[in-house]
Amino acid sequence: MTEVPHEHGRQQRTWVPWLVTALVVLLAGGVLFLANRSSQQAQALAEQSRAAAEEAANRARDAEAARLQLAEKLAAAESERTKLATEKEQLSSEKEQLSQTVQEQEAELAKLKATYDDLQDKMKAEIANGAIKLSQDKGRIQVDLVDKVLFDSGDASISTRGQEVLTRLGGVLAKVEDKSIQVSGHTDDSPPSQKLQGTFPTNWELSVARAVNVVRFLQEKGGVPARRLVAAGYGEMRPVAANATPVGRARNRRIEILLMPDLPKQRNTAVVKRALADSTTPKNAVKPAKGTK
DSSP: OHHHHHHHHHHHHHHHHHHHHHHHHHHHHHHHHHHHHHHHHHHHHHHHHHHHHHHHHHHHHHHHHHHHHHHHHHHHHHHHHHHHHHHHHHHHHHHHHHHHHHHHHHHHHHHHHHHHHHHHHHHHHHTTSSSSEEEEEEEEEEEEEEHHBOOTTTTOSBBBHHHHHHHOOOOHHHHOOSSSEEEEEEEOOSSSOOOTTTTSSSHHHHHHHHHHHHHHHHHTTTTGGGEEEEEEETTTSSSSSSSHHHHHHHHSEEEEEEEEEOOOGGGOOHHHHHHTOEEEEEEEEOOOTTTOO
């Protein structure tokens, strides 16, 4: 028997392991390739997911910021609306109060004019001969009476003629409502006579005594409410003329009766402001108690 076929079979069996190895290597390479490709795809998907998540988070943050900004704008708009509503209500209230104040002021001035006309009518004789001067200005009425109309020379007691004049004057003043009536005494710069100095050491005492006596007469005989009356003495401190001449001194010896509107303070009307601005609290002012004798 020949040995050639046997050698041929052995050679054929020799390349089989190599084929199997090659096939295994190829298969392993394919598996590795597929595994690597899958890993890359998974990584790409993960990155896409992270990007999508980040984008979603950014959108959520932007949406929340926009919501908060809108909420702030709405709150500011509501606050502004409330403020405007309050201001509108205040303006409406102020307008109503102003209208009421204007009406009261007009009514007050109308009553003041009626009082002025009544005084002119009742005191026309004294006004005509210059014994009484009547004036109206800035919501006030002022009645100036020369001292000789009410008092005898150098005396603080009201004369018979003065009582008659004050009776007519009191008839008008008693009807006046919501007015403060200030009666002030004034003198010239000559000191009281030696006879009077025991009672009135200076012109302060003399001017105050005359004002108080007029106030008492207006209350007791004229029927003017005591709560509306104020007595004040200025002495020679507020002259209306020079004391260098007898005429000037005569003008300075006087009684002033000032009627001022007495509206409630909270109204704060222009009339009251002007009246108070022109009126000062005098030194040695005396307000008589009700029922003073």
